[in-house]
Amino acid sequence: MLFTCTGPNVDPVQKKRGRRVLKVIVWALVAVLVLGIGGIVAWSQIGVMPAEKAPLASVRENPAVHVEDAEQGIVLTPADGESETGLVFIPGAKVDPWAYAAILQSLAEEGVTVVITRPWLNLAFFDLRGLDSLTSAAPDIDEWAVGGHSLGGVRACQLAADADALVLFGSYCSNNVSDTDLAVLSISGSEDGLSTPEKIDAARDLLPADAEMVEIEGASHASFGDYGPQAGDGTPTIADDEMHAEVAEILNPFMAGLPQG
Known part of the structure; x- marks a missing residue:
């Protein structure tokens, strides 16, 4: 007797229905992905805190500082072009x-090139660029510090392995750099309601033992930039001009003390 083997009978209607269900699932997943990405992009653009006009005008009108809107970010350089040290600074x-x-303009007045980055989607943790892609704004400079404010400081800590120094404004590290030979300056505010003095202190052991820790009396989280009040922050008791002067008094000697060449 002759036996023939055949595959299982598949109902053409069922097969067509299965393909239709699979297609619906795939398109549903695509729609969720697109909506998710679109939601993140939209959220990143909502509530962006703009720069205040008067402080910015003082920079643009400063004859000692050259301002360039470059691909790598906002570049502040000494008007005479003499600069041997740089700071890459990442916004909050x-x-x-x-x-x-x-x-930060006082740094440029003192001969330091400053590159203020534009984080992707206005959030530092979305910006995956390495430090070298940012320092390319001033390729002749060999000595670089990296720094940032708030979340920008957290990102700066992650890039610090490729830098000569680390500068934190109202921020702290989430990764451990305590066993490095980095020169570190952390400037915080007594009235900071976001990166509070307690949070700064709790993360102190992630920095080198000789890190310079300075708290400015009366400074809030938003005192480290000129963008107005910020939700959840404390109330500053220090005037903006005084804040700028105090930061310059702390930051400029630190940058000047970095090795040249």
């Missing part, structure tokens, strides 16, 4: 990068 979440130009 949803803060206009221009809001840091006024508080």
Whole structure:
């Protein structure tokens, strides 16, 4: 007797229905992905805190500072072009990068090149660029510090392995750099309601033992930039001009003390 083997009978209607269900599932997943990405992009653009006009105008009108809107970010350089040290500075979440130009302009006056980055989607943790792609704004400079405010400082800590120094404004590290030979300056505010003195202290052991820790009396989280009040922050008792002067008094000697060449 002859036997023939045949595959299982498949109902053409069932087969067509299965394909239709699979197609619906695939398109549903695509729609969820697109909506998710679109939601993140939209959220990143909502509530961006713009730079205040008057402090920014003081930078643009400063004859000692050259301002360039470059691909790598906002670049502040000494007007005479003489600069051997640089600082890459990463803004806080949803803060206009221009809001840091006024508080950092004294560095350019003293011969330091400053690159204020524009984080992707206004959030530092979305910006995956390495430090070298940011320092390319001033390729002749060999000595670089990396720094940032708030979330920008957290990102700066992650890039610090490729830098000569680390500068934190109202921020702290989430990764451990305590066993490095980095020169570290952490400037915080007594009235900071976000990166509170308690949080700064709790993360102190992630920094080298010789890190310079300075708390400015009366400074809030938003005192480190010129973008107005911030939700959840404390109330500052220090005027903006005084804040700029105090930061310059602390930051400029630190940067000047970095090795040259």
